[in-house]
Amino acid sequence: MNFTPQSPKRTPPVNRIPTELLAKIFFHYVAFSGMVWPARCTPVTLSHVCQHWRRLTLTFPTLWSSIFIQSPSRGDLSLVKLWLDRSRSCPLSIHVRTKLQPTLDQSAWVNPIFEVLCAQAHRWSNIEMLLRGSPPPVLMDIPHGSLTSLESVKLDVQCWDIGTADLLLSTFFSARSLRRVNWGHHPRRIPPQVPWHQLTQIHLLSNSTPQELLNILGQCVHLEKVYIGVEFDGYHHLKPQPLVILSNLRTLEMITHTKPDSLFDYLALPALINVKLNYHPYPGFDRSESSRIPTIQRLLHRSSCDLRRFAFTDDSMEEDDLQWLLAIPQLAKLTVYRVPLTVTHRTMLLLTHPPLDIMNDGLFVPL
Numbered sequence: 001m002n003f004t005p006q007s008p009k010r011t012p013p014v015n016r017i018p019t020e021l022l023a024k025i026f027f028h029y030v031a032f033s034g035m036v037w038p039a040r041c042t043p044v045t046l047s048h049v050c051q052h053w054r055r056l057t058l059t060f061p062t063l064w065s066s067i068f069i070q071s072p073s074r075g076d077l078s079l080v081k082l083w084l085d086r087s088r089s090c091p092l093s094i095h096v097r098t099k100l101q102p103t104l105d106q107s108a109w110v111n112p113i114f115e116v117l118c119a120q121a122h123r124w125s126n127i128e129m130l131l132r133g134s135p136p137p138v139l140m141d142i143p144h145g146s147l148t149s150l151e152s153v154k155l156d157v158q159c160w161d162i163g164t165a166d167l168l169l170s171t172f173f174s175a176r177s178l179r180r181v182n183w184g185h186h187p188r189r190i191p192p193q194v195p196w197h198q199l200t201q202i203h204l205l206s207n208s209t210p211q212e213l214l215n216i217l218g219q220c221v222h223l224e225k226v227y228i229g230v231e232f233d234g235y236h237h238l239k240p241q242p243l244v245i246l247s248n249l250r251t252l253e254m255i256t257h258t259k260p261d262s263l264f265d266y267l268a269l270p271a272l273i274n275v276k277l278n279y280h281p282y283p284g285f286d287r288s289e290s291s292r293i294p295t296i297q298r299l300l301h302r303s304s305c306d307l308r309r310f311a312f313t314d315d316s317m318e319e320d321d322l323q324w325l326l327a328i329p330q331l332a333k334l335t336v337y338r339v340p341l342t343v344t345h346r347t348m349l350l351l352t353h354p355p356l357d358i359m360n361d362g363l364f365v366p367l
Contacts (some may be wrong), residue, residue, distance in 0.1 A: 019056065026043070026057065027060075030042065030046075030063055061088040061090045063086075064087040064090075065087040065090040065091065065092055066092075066093040067080060067083050067092065067093070069096045072096070073109055074105065076109065076113055077109060077113055081116060084116065089123070091125035091149050092120060092124050093126040093127075094124055095128045096131070097131075098110060100133070100159065102133050107133060107134075111138055114138050118138050118139060121146055121147055122149060124147055125152070127150065131155075131157050131159075133159075135157075135160060135168070139168065143171075144170070144174040148176075152179065152201075153181050154182040154183075154203075155169065156184035165183075169183060169193075170193050176198070178198065180202075181194070181199060181201070183203070189206055189207070190204070190208060190212075196219035197220070200222050202227070204216070204227065204229065208230065210266075214244050214263065217244050224248050224249060225250065227253040228254045229254070230254075230263075238262050238265075238266065241266060243267065244267050244268070245267075246271075248271055249269045249271055250273050251275075252277075254278070256278075256279060257280050260279075260295065264298070265298065267302075268302050269305060270305055271305065272305040273305065273308045276311040277313070277314075279313065279315070293325050301328070303330075309334070313339070319346075319347060325339075327350075
């Protein structure tokens with residue numbers, strides 16, 4: 001009698017990937033979960049593939065350390081508890097969004113979910129909250145100094161009164177580990193008690209004067225990235241004063257409808273490598289006064305920096321302005337350059353030839 005020997009079971013190729021490498025793949029997969037939770041790209045999805053993957057997902061608590069909640073509901077409470085249990089003692093990233101007019105069921109579950117989350121407030125590392133309904137009472141009762149792991153806060157509570165928003169922000173600001181803050185429009189004012197001296201990244205939307213902004217930036221000795229959205233009330237002439245030198249600032253993003261000259265002329269940013277500027281002048285502006293090019297040139301020259309990424313939007317810009325801009329030596333080492341403007345071959349030459357060659361050919365005259 002002939003017997004056909006059975007082939008031994010083979011381990012699937014994917015399971016022969018080293019555990020450390022497979023874990024990195026899992027982390028990248030979960031990172032695509034976005035702002036809707038529970039999403040398709042979650043550790044639960046991975047754990048349902050096979051027993052081996054289930055064991056791995058339960059082995060890495062960091063996979064469970066990000067919690068996304070869109071419009072809290074009854075089912076979210078048990079999932080939050082599951083994520084908190086499986087994340088063990090890992091620092092947590094909390095993302096919560098509530099609706100402006102939530103249903104009765106959604107309103108009923110907001111505070112119970114926050115009660116569970118606030119019990120682990122000492123593990124909060126990154127917080128992003130877009131809260132449209134009434135303030136959850138338990139959230140307002142977090143003691144000052146209890147957020148011992150908090151590094152990043154993004155809070156949008158436009159529907160709250162200013163006093164309530166300031167109260168919650170003061171709790172977040174009491175965290176000595178806090179490094180990055182974004183308080184949305186709030187409403188276009190600077191909240192009190194901001195720990196400027198310890199921050200590395202700030203997001204400023206305000207109607208502050210250039211002098212007020214310079215005073216703030218002067219306190220940000222560790223600042224590495226700043227986003228500024230301002231509307232200066234006319235041109236502010238400042239008295240001569242010392243430069244504000246931000247030695248660690250690498251990224252500057254700014255959007256404005258008015259002249260930023262009085263701010264830029266008192267800044268020096270020697271470590272700057274990324275710049276994104278959006279200038280949208282109001283209707284009726286004076287074209288002769290609108291060019292930002294000399295201001296930008298002075299800032300970059302004063303800073304002695306070498307930019308790698310530069311994005312510039314100016315509704316009043318013409319091609320001649322762009323060519324003057326490209327003459328700035330600090331733009332010679334750009335790897336990414338974005339300017340929304342129709343250009344001719346002369347500008348393309350500036351973008352594709354070494355600056356010194358172009359200058360020697362007499363295509364433009366430096367400022």
